[in-house]
Amino acid sequence: MVGKLDHGLELGNRSVDILARVQFSRAKDYVREFNTALAPWRREPAVREFIHRTRKELGVAA
Numbered sequence: 001m002v003g004k005l006d007h008g009l010e011l012g013n014r015s016v017d018i019l020a021r022v023q024f025s026r027a028k029d030y031v032r033e034f035n036t037a038l039a040p041w042r043r044e045p046a047v048r049e050f051i052h053r054t055r056k057e058l059g060v061a062a
Contacts, residue, residue: 005041008034009050016050020057031060 012034019027031054041047054060 005044006046008038009046012050013053016053016057028058028060031058035060 012031015027015031015034019031035051035054038047038051042051
């Protein structure tokens, strides 16, 4: 399970890298949906860091 979470966060971080350079509202909706799907793991440090990053860099709230 942890491997899948780590892989998902890796892909999520790649998405943030790309989205930080472009401004598409639909793409931000996907990140918002991903953040919502991460709810069961919100206490994991990597998940908290990812959600913080999406808020800071993309203005996306969970």
